[in-house]
Amino acid sequence: MIELGINIDHVATVRQARRTFEPDPVVAAALAEQGGADGITFHLREDRRHIQERDVELLMRTVTVKTNMEFGCADEIVEIACKAKPTWGLLVPENRAEVTTEGGLDVVADQGRIASAIQKLKEQEILVSLFIDPDVAQVEASAKLGVDAVELHTGPYALASRHTLTDELARLSEAGKVTSALGMRLHAGHGLNYTNVRPVAAIPNMIELNIGHSVVSRALMVGMREAVAEMRRILDVCQLGQK
Numbered sequence: 001m002i003e004l005g006i007n008i009d010h011v012a013t014v015r016q017a018r019r020t021f022e023p024d025p026v027v028a029a030a031l032a033e034q035g036g037a038d039g040i041t042f043h044l045r046e047d048r049r050h051i052q053e054r055d056v057e058l059l060m061r062t063v064t065v066k067t068n069m070e071f072g073c074a075d076e077i078v079e080i081a082c083k084a085k086p087t088w089g090l091l092v093p094e095n096r097a098e099v100t101t102e103g104g105l106d107v108v109a110d111q112g113r114i115a116s117a118i119q120k121l122k123e124q125e126i127l128v129s130l131f132i133d134p135d136v137a138q139v140e141a142s143a144k145l146g147v148d149a150v151e152l153h154t155g156p157y158a159l160a161s162r163h164t165l166t167d168e169l170a171r172l173s174e175a176g177k178v179t180s181a182l183g184m185r186l187h188a189g190h191g192l193n194y195t196n197v198r199p200v201a202a203i204p205n206m207i208e209l210n211i212g213h214s215v216v217s218r219a220l221m222v223g224m225r226e227a228v229a230e231m232r233r234i235l236d237v238c239q240l241g242q243k
Helices: 009-018 025-035 053-062 075-084 111-123 136-144 155-159 165-181 197-201 213-222 224-242
Strands: 003-007 039-043 066-071 088-091 127-132 149-153 185-189 206-211
Touching: 003 025, 003 185, 003 213, 003 224, 009 025, 009 039, 009 213, 025 039, 025 053, 025 213, 025 224, 039 053, 039 206, 053 066, 053 075, 066 075, 075 111, 088 111, 111 127, 127 136, 127 185, 136 149, 136 165, 149 165, 149 206, 155 165, 165 185, 165 197, 197 206, 197 224, 206 213, 213 224
Parallel strands: 003 039, 003 206, 039 066, 066 088, 088 127, 127 149, 149 185, 185 206
Antiparallel strands: none
16 A cells, blocks of 8 residues: 655744734644545744644654654754654755745755654654655665665656656656665655546555645535545555555
8 A cells, every 4th residue: 555644834824924822733633644644744944934843742742653753964954853853764865945846955965964864763763764856866866875764756757747757757766766676665755646646656665645735625525534545545546456
C-alpha cells in the first residue's frame, strides 16, 4: 500500500491570517488520521508563517501515526526537531521570500551543512529524508550522506504542460529507479492533487506520497476526514492496478 502523508501547514496558514486559535492544525491532523492518513507532515519555518512551536509540541503528543517534520538546515530549527523527535525529519531548502518551497535541496553543492544536520538527527534516532529535485546526481549525493529516503519534488510535473508532462514524469521515474537501487525509500510530493497523483503513484517502488494544499482545499468543501478518505481511495485503486 502506498503510504499517504497529509501536510497540515495550510490549516495553520488560515489560522495565522488572523493570528487566532482556529482552525487548529492539531485537530486537522486527528481528522486526517480518521480519514486514512498514514502520516502527518508539518513544516516549522524560521519565520513561523504557519506552524508554530506549540503545534509541534501538541502534534508530537497526539498524532498516533508517523510524524514527518519538514525544516531547513538552520541550527535553531534542527535543535527543535531533535527535541521533538518526529518519526521523520525531512530537510528542505527554505527561502523566506517564497510562497511555498520552490525547489529541492542542492545536495551536491551543500553537502557540509546538510551532513551536519543529518548527523544531529541521526543521533536522536530520527529517520532522515531529503527533499530533492528528480535529478540522478542529487539522488546519488543523497545516498552518499546515508539518508533513509529521498522525497522527489513533483512541482515541475504538477505544473507541466501537455507538451512537457511526459518528460517530467520520465525524470521522476528515472530518479525513482536510482533511489530504489541505492537502497533508499522513495517518497514524492509537492503540487500533487486528485487529478495528477495517479501517474506518480504508479512509479515503481513508490512508497509514500505527501500531499497538502489540494487536500486542505478539498476539505473546505467536504471536511478533512472525507477529503483524506477520497485521496486514500484513489491511491488504493492505483495500488490495485499495479498488481
